[in-house]
Amino acid sequence: MxxxxxxxxxxxxxxxxxxxxxxxxxxxxxxxxxxxxxxxxxxxxxxxxxxxxxxxxxxxxxxxxxxxxxxxxxxxxxxxxxxxxxxxxxxxxxxxxxxxxxxxxxxxxxxxxxxxxxxxxxxxxxxxxxxxxxxxxxxxxxxxxxxxxxxxxxxxxxxxxxxxxxxxxxxxxxxxxxxxxxxxxxxxxxxxxxxxxxxxxxxxxxxxxxxxxxxxxxAEGGAAELQLQLRGYVAGDKDDELLDEARSHHGQLQFNPGRIAQLSDKAAVIATKTGSVRTTTLALALRASGFTVQTHDGFLEVFGKDESPDLINALSGLADGKEVDLFAHSPNLLFEKFHPHLTEELLQRDALSAHLDASGLAELTRSILGRD
Structure with a gap:
């Protein structure tokens, strides 16, 4: 051989x-x-x-x-x-x-x-x-x-x-x-x-x-050390202040699911089990609430615009059961429903609802905010 x-x-x-x-x-x-x-x-x-x-x-x-x-x-x-x-x-x-x-x-x-x-x-x-x-x-x-x-x-x-x-x-x-x-x-x-x-x-x-x-x-053995890259999106005269705050949170965030490091009133890094159904649902809910969300291996980066609400208030609303349109800012998720080549069988098999957990959204958000 x-x-x-x-x-x-x-x-x-x-x-x-x-x-x-x-x-x-x-x-x-x-x-x-x-x-x-x-x-x-x-x-x-x-x-x-x-x-x-x-x-x-x-x-x-x-x-x-x-x-x-x-x-x-x-x-x-x-x-x-x-x-x-x-x-x-x-x-x-x-x-x-x-x-x-x-x-x-x-x-x-x-x-x-x-x-x-x-x-x-x-x-x-x-x-x-x-x-x-x-x-x-x-x-x-x-x-x-x-x-x-x-x-x-x-x-x-x-x-x-x-x-x-x-x-x-x-x-x-x-x-x-x-x-x-x-x-x-x-x-x-x-x-x-x-x-x-x-x-x-x-x-x-x-x-x-x-x-x-x-x-x-x-690959067998040789587990690698977990490395974190924390990026800051800053503007105006508060650059140094926000960057210092981001660096301070770097050491605090241990990447246990449910931890949050707030960088400003509209920006944070949230430690999650990336790829899980609930995390996907949370990302869509935050996008529908007016935030930009970037998914990484083990955490979400969340950033708001000037017109975005206070992030903690937005999370609190989700924790209290506020309903949001998970598809509001995710047009690609709707594509499969209208593509002419997709049969009803494929639509049922890949039905978007199977990849989301709206019922568990409040529970996940409460754990992030440290609520019982």
Missing amino acids: STAFDKLARPIQKRIRQQGWKELRDIQARATHVLMDGNRDLIVAASTAGGKTEAAFLPLLSQVLDEPSEDSGFDVLYVAPLKALITDQARRLEDICRNTDMPITPWHGDVSSSVKAKATKRPRGVLLITPESLEALFIRRGLEIPRLFGATRAVILDELHSVLDSERGIQMRSLLTRLEIALKRPIRRVGLSATLGDMELAKVYLRPDSPGEVEQII
Whole structure:
């Protein structure tokens, strides 16, 4: 039986040697065997800097190099929630592909139109894109989707843990369904994630029709230290004061579910079990109440505008059972209800109510506010 390294394309092997790697990591070797010996979907779970990216890309890039498609289109589609992550991954892939002519194309709002025009004129290689930009491609170039993705053999979903049962997650699953409908064939799905507490939930998300067919590779041992990045959105003369306050809260927030660090009367960091049904419901309720909410691994960032209410007052209202329209500022959540390709069966299976818990919203909010 050949080793995982032996299965990789020669240019990839050469670059690995040039980088001084002594061997592939365990999850990289295991993923190489799974991805190159079959066509099943896969979830790779490991801590930050655990080698997840290479575990997916080394074998998939090798397949593209050794077995090039005769069809037009990007060979591999990579979807990530953050522009900065896409930019960073693009640099890493350019280095891995240094000994090849495979184009690496990052695509988001900060990428120039000339780069995008060149990529759409002759689509090939790897496309790295945000869910929002992929949505825009469907809207603006809907008739070109078969040409742009005709050769696509796999889609890689990064930060899978951050989208489970979230607004973005529902949007992303809808996009994958629409892509497969447009191409009239399934596309292999590879999810990259931090270690997940409920792997079965992740499998259902990745391939709702056949979660039992999804392979999983979980890194063994080597648990990483939890790191927190706390960002402040400030304006005017109070910059230093708010930043000092944010730094002081950094040490107080221990990331036990239900903790809140208030940065101002309209901004806070809330420690939650990200990806849970109740957290998703809370995020939608806060958006409907006039706040901007960003979901991260283990916490929510909540920021209000000038016209937004006091955050604690808004949370108190939710704790007291105030009803809000969870769909008020989430148009993407309504998309599935009106998309012509979705059947009644799909709508029932992916019914939005199954991903929300309005009844538990008050209880969650009370725990955040420290009420009994």
